[in-house]
Amino acid sequence: MSNLVSALNHAKSAGFASVEETGLQGMITVRGDLASKAMAAAVKAATGAAVPATRKIEKGDTGAVAWMSPDELLVITSYEGVDSAIEAMKASLQGEHSMVVNVSDARAVFKVSGSAEDVMAKLAPVDFSTEAFQPGEFRRSRLAQVAAAMWKNDDGSFELVCFRSTAQYVFDLLSVSAANGGEVRHLS
Amino acid sequence: MLILECPYCGVKGEETEFHAGGEAHLKRFGPGSEDADFETYLFMRENPKGVHLERWRHANGCGKWFHAARCTMTLEVFGSYSAQTFEPPKEIKDKISAKRPGWSWRNFS
């Protein structure tokens, strides 16, 4: 049996904020009619959460669901729970025009804790002020040169997803942005 | 710097989150069409100083294509609208007219 590892295998760095690659994470791309009853049932079955509103992330007992586009969701589960979540969703979406694909190993996930807004705001053309970007908000944008999707947790930390092939680049970006002496303190 | 609003996800983002997709509302002439039509479809483009209608893609975002109406001289964006249309909706035309009375672009005004 292979020893499964994530892109950067829990790489960490710390400056005025800490950056961590959070390891193996179950991620499923779901496409279809987000307003349908079947989609609501599928998402509920996989995560316990409701279908999120535009640009939101919903958290449930066994995972989270993020709004990616008008016809796409990202379902986040435990790495081990992916197969059963996919089975449950496919059963709910039977006969619907839809797609459910395991993308866990095609992505990397990072967490930024501490003065996370300061780290993020240097990298993405997004308003991260506390009024504008609240917990539950989900935003796809770019981090410097590459695509990423990000959200804010209730504790003020940020999590973000990027393509696995850009993991090292994103880790380096976040680490440099969080380096001591680089605090901006405009947002926090 | 252009500030565009994606009509699909509602993000108001700056230009680097989007990718320009050229002129809007082109009619495609493919295999079997007249040479003159095919040439026009391939090569003939508007190059206005002022009101312009374009296609854009929310590349670093929801990924959807949409249309935008803007001024090539001032970079003012009059509005963005759905990709599923052959012409700018009345609401967009009215917004352009409010800022640039008497405007015209190809067959639209």
Ligand SMILES: [Zn+2]
């Ligand atoms: Zn968008």
